[in-house]
Each structure stands twice: as C-alpha cells, then as structure tokens.
C-alpha cells in the first residue's frame with residue numbers, strides 16, 4: 167500500500183478534534199470527514215495512516231469507511247449532487263428531478279461527468295422533508311426544488327467551476 | 332454479588348458477565364461472537380437471555396451481572412428470540428453441510444438442532460451469493476458465503492497477533508470479511524482462525540476434506556515444536572494423525588502456532604526411516620540395535636561417546652545417561668546452551684527444543700561434559716563411536732571437524748557424517764513421554780498412534796542395547812523409567828508424573 171501523507175492543515179486539526187472526545191477513537195469519523203473535505207474522497211491509504219494516528223486497527227477504519235455511504239472511496243466530481251429519494255421527496259417529485267439530472271449531465275446514478283465537475287448519487291431522507299424535494303450540493307442544501315431551479319443551479323455551478331479553473 | 336440464574340442462587344465478582352456466571356454454574360448459553368480470549372463484541376445476538384422484570388431481552392455476553400438479578404436462560408421468550416436470530420443468520424447461509432468441513436463441529440448445525448428446526452422461509456435462489464474457496468493465506472481457505480460475520484477472526488488478528496489483516500466491509504447483507512489490500516492472512520498463528528470461526532467459513536487448507544471430524548479420536552498431548560510446549564490434542568483415526576488442536580488448559584492461551592501445528596507431519600514424512608539403515612544394508616529395527624551393540628561391544632569405554640538431547644523426552648535422556656554410566660564412559664554430554672523466552676509476546680519460543688529444562692535436570696544429576704568440552708573430546712581422536720540423535724550428532728561432529736562412526740536415533744533418514752547405523756525412533760506422538768517447558772512446567776504427552784512395527788522410543792532402545800552389552804540398566808517398562816526419574820532427580824521426587832491432569836512446576 168502507498169504511504170499516505172496528511173496535509174499540514176489536517177495535522178493541525180488532529181489534536182483539538184481528539185481533545186473534544188473522551189477517547190481518541192471517537193475522533194475517527196470527524197477526522198475521516200476532514201480528509202474527505204480536503205480530497206473529495208477518502209482513499210484506502212488514508213485508512214491505514216489514520217488507524218496508526220488514532221491507535222485503532224485498520225479493520226476499524228475500513229469498517230467505518232465502508233459502512234457509511236457518506237464516505238466516498240473513489241475520487242468524484244467537484245460537486246457531489248445528492249438527490250433525496252426518500253418518501254417526502256419522492257412524493258414531491260424527486261424522481262423527475264433525478265431523471266432530469268441524468269439527462270442533462272449524461273450520467274447514471276453513481277457516475278461522474280467527463281469534465282470532472284459533477285458526481286450524481288441518491289441519498290435517503292436528508293432531514294428536510296418540510297421543504298421537499300431536496301438535493302445537497304457538497305455541504306449545502308437546495309430545497310423546494312423544481313426542474314427550472316435545478317436547471318439554473320447546474321448552469322451556475324458549471325460557470326463557477328469554469329471560473330475556478 | 333448475588334444473583335439467580337434459572338432459579339438457582341449464585342455469587343460472582345462484580346463485573347462478571349451473565350454468560351460467564353452461567354458458565355461457571357455449568358449452564359452453557361449459546362454464542363457465536365463471544366470468545367473467552369477475545370474482546371466482547373456483542374454482535375451476533377445468539378446469547379439473548381431474559382431478566383425477570385426487564386422489558387427487553389439482553390445479550391448475556393456483554394451484560395454484567397447485577398445484585399439480585401434473576402436471569403432466565405431458557406424461558407420461552409429467550410428461546411423464541413434465539414430461534415429468530417438463528418433464522419436471520421441462516422437467511423443467506425448456503426446449504427453446504429454435505430461438502431463443508433465444519434460439519435460435525437459447526438455452531439450453526441448445533442444450535443439449529445437445539446433451537447431452530449424451522450423450515451426455511453426464504454427461497455434458495457434469493458440467497459446472497461459470495462466468493463467461495465478463497466485462497467487467503469498459506470494455511471487457510473475462506474468461504475465468504477458461510478460467514479455469519481461474528482468478527483472473531485477480525486478481532487483475533489487485531490488483538491492477539493496484532494497483524495490486522497482482516498476487516499468487515501460494507502453494511503447489512505452487503506457485508507463480508509475481506510483482506511487488507513495487498514495483505515495475505517499468513518501470520519504465525521493463522522490456523523487458530525479455523526478453530527475460532529464458529530462456522531465453516533475459515534477452514535484449514537491442510538485438514539480440509541481429509542477426515543470427517545466425528546470419526547476422529549482425541550488424545551491429550553503437548554507440542555514439541557519449541558520450549559513453550561503448548562498443550563494440544565492429537566486428532567487421529569486408524570493410526571493416522573490428521574490434525575493437532577489446542578487443548579484448553581486453565582491459565583494457558585487456547586492457541587497453537589502454525590509451525591507447531593504442522594509438526595505432526597514428521598510422522599509420515601517421506602524420508603522417515605521405519606527400518607535401520609546400517610553399513611550392512613537395511614535391517615529390521617531390532618537387528619539395527621544388535622548391530623549398534625556389537626559395534627559398541629568391541630570398544631573400550633573411553634572410545635564410546637553418548638549424546639543426550641533437549642529434543643528428546645526426560646525418559647530418553649535419563650536412559651542415555653544410565654547407559655553411559657553402565658558402560659563406564661566419561662564421554663557423555665547432557666548439556667545444551669539456550670536462552671529460552673517467548674519471542675513474539677504470544678507463544679513462540681526462542682528455544683526450539685521442547686525439553687532443555689528437563690535435560691538440565693538430568694545434567695545436574697549425572698554430570699558429563701558441557702557441549703564445548705564434548706566437542707573437544709570428539710576432536711581429540713580418542714572417541715571411536717558416538718550414539719545420539721541424528722541432528723545433534725551431525726552438528727557436534729561438524730563443530731569438532733571430525734568424522735566418527737556413529738549410531739544415531741533418527742526421525743529422518745538424512746545421513747549423519749560417518750554414520751555406522753541410523754536407528755528409527757518412535758516420536759512423541761507415538762509414546763507416552765514427559766518434557767519440561769521453559770517455565771519449568773511439567774508437560775505430558777500420551778501416545779496417540781503406534782510407531783511403525785518394531786520401532787521403539789529411545790529409552791527402550793537404550794535399555795535393549797545395555798542388556799545386549801551385558802550391562803543392564805533395568806528400564807524395561809515406562810513405570811520403571813518413571814520410578815528411576817523420581818529416585819534420581821530430587822526436583823521431580825514428588826512430581827505427579829503419571830497423572831495426566833495435575834499441574835506441576837519446578838520449584
């Protein structure tokens with residue numbers, strides 16, 4: 167396995183994160199999220215490195231990594247689109263939204279666009295049923311969505327991605 | 332702290348689990364994930380029991396006893412819950428028993444007969460299919476379909492060997508046991524995982540398909556693979572040993588190392604002599620002894636050397652020491668340099684010989700040369716014949732840079748330099764014998780199988796040779812040898828040598 171090197175910024179966050187909990191192991195998920203925030207996904211080499219850092223086994227980190235769908239094991243697009251497909255959103259039209267996204271982006275669920283800008287997945291209830299249908303773009307919620315709103319959102323994100331390059 | 336289990340009062344130390352308290356009373360609560368030598372995981376739910384007055388069932392393995400608690404291990408509610416847990420575990424389990432090596436010692440089979448006996452409500456075609464017959468390490472085969480995800484194997488690699496090769500991946504019925512990328516499950520203790528695994532998911536590549544477990548006979552013995560001398564059980568049938576298994580002994584870890592577990596292979600190794608190979612050709616074992624005796628008989632005592640060995644039992648070394656005394660030779664060595672100690676923090680010893688402590692006891696009583704002095708004696712040219720164990724005679728002659736005719740007791744037909752005769756010897760699975768491990772603990776091995784026709788243990792062969800030379804040492808029976816050990820070695824004067832169970836430590 168390749169050796170993994172944590173970023174300076176990550177290393178600075180380790181001690182305060184661990185200090186928040188009674189046991190170092192409890193800092194596992196927050197630190198995994200931190201890695202994912204930086205890299206967009208959580209690579210396997212990082213599992214080994216993080217295990218060493220927290221004094222837990224690789225099996226533990228790998229188990230957590232594969233248990234939670236919120237962790238991405240493969241690199242994805244710049245924007246992770248999570249369309250809620252649970253009851254409230256389903257009734258409020260999320261199926262249509264998902265079909266629209268697949269068509270416009272030309273990818274299936276779980277896929278990433280060629281330009282590396284979007285990754286599309288579905289999620290279970292995002293806890294915002296009151297404003298269904300809901301989609302998350304990375305950490306942000308977009309609520310009460312319609313196809314029109316979605317269309318504009320995608321265009322804006324595309325433009326933002328281009329501007330960034 | 333006092334509590335009731337199935338209506339009977341019992342008293343336990345605070346912190347004891349319900350499962351532990353019940354077990355101490357002889358009540359065996361079903362379990363898959365719980366293992367006494369691993370951390371408690373509480374994932375299989377098979378150990379559910381009822382506590383009177385509590386709304387829900389609890390897992391006996393992970394719930395500590397509380398004062399005044401009244402536990403019901405076999406109430407209708409508890410049994411029904413176990414039946415349901417078992418049904419869940421079996422939903423995706425393949426119906427493999429007829430071709431599964433675990434059959435006969437499988438936790439699923441056993442508890443199904445006790446608790447389940449249900450008809451499957453799930454069509455076979457809907458079962459989750461997984462990787463079968465995975466070659467996962469040198470000694471193990473993994474069948475992911477049979478696994479019930481108890482995580483014993485994962486915890487073993489985490490907590491005991493600390494090698495961390497395994498993990499549980501994914502969630503729900505997607506979960507499976509997997510190797511760390513790039514790793515192989517080949518730590519020094521991997522075969523224990525086949526024992527630990529309560530089902531047929533991990534099986535031993537060596538034992539697979541060689542014998543059905545219900546045909547096997549079991550004989551208590553010890554491992555002679557190193558100075559630790561782990562207690563083990565020899566599993567055999569029709570005079571063939573099929574496997575070695577750890578034998579539970581209070582205060583000793585229930586594991587064996589892979590190397591020790593494979594030591595039984597020497598019994599049927601292709602080069603193992605069943606006849607004596609002498610200058611005159613192949614002889615029956617008894618004729619081989621006569622040949623050795625006739626060579627010895629022609630020499631003066633100073634020309635004969637006798638070599639004890641930490642790889643031989645107490646009995647063997649005592650008989651060789653007595654033979655040296657009877658012949659009146661000063662050229663004998665019962666000494667061995669060693670620095671024993673557990674080298675990996677688990678079991679394996681830096682000293683590969685099973686009986687260096689035992690040899691030291693005999694050395695202390697009978698004296699003789701140290702290894703270094705012995706080597707000088709051999710180099711002096713005065714010695715014309717040497718009797719001992721093949722490997723050590725070879726090493727000693729190499730060290731002394733000489734070639735002296737020898738008669739060697741041997742477990743392999745590797746020729747010793749300048750040998751006059753290789754004499755076949757019975758191994759420690761073929762004769763009752765004693766060792767003393769590195770910590771001074773008496774270790775008893777019981778003969779599990781018979782040695783090949785006419786092949787004797789070394790002590791008996793030494794006794795025969797002495798008689799043929801007209802210098803009898805009177806060690807015809809093992810009882811006589813044990814008597815002599817008690818009479819000669821003060822440290823063992825009151826040791827329970829013939830008792831199989833009593834523990835004994837050197838002072």
Ligand code: SF4
Pocket residue numbers: 477478479480481482483484485508527528529530532533
């Ligand atoms: S392979 Fe065996 S020991 Fe490991 S989790 Fe599965 S059933 Fe348990």
Ligand code: SF4
Pocket residue numbers: 554555556557558559560561586587588589590591592678679680
């Ligand atoms: S540690 Fe030594 S005594 Fe124990 S099984 Fe291994 S070789 Fe045998």
Ligand code: FES
Pocket residue numbers: 250251252253254255256290291292293294295298299300
């Ligand atoms: S169902 Fe979509 S947010 Fe709850």
Ligand code: FES
Pocket residue numbers: 361362363364365372373374375376377378379390391392393
């Ligand atoms: S033995 Fe208690 S939950 Fe598995």
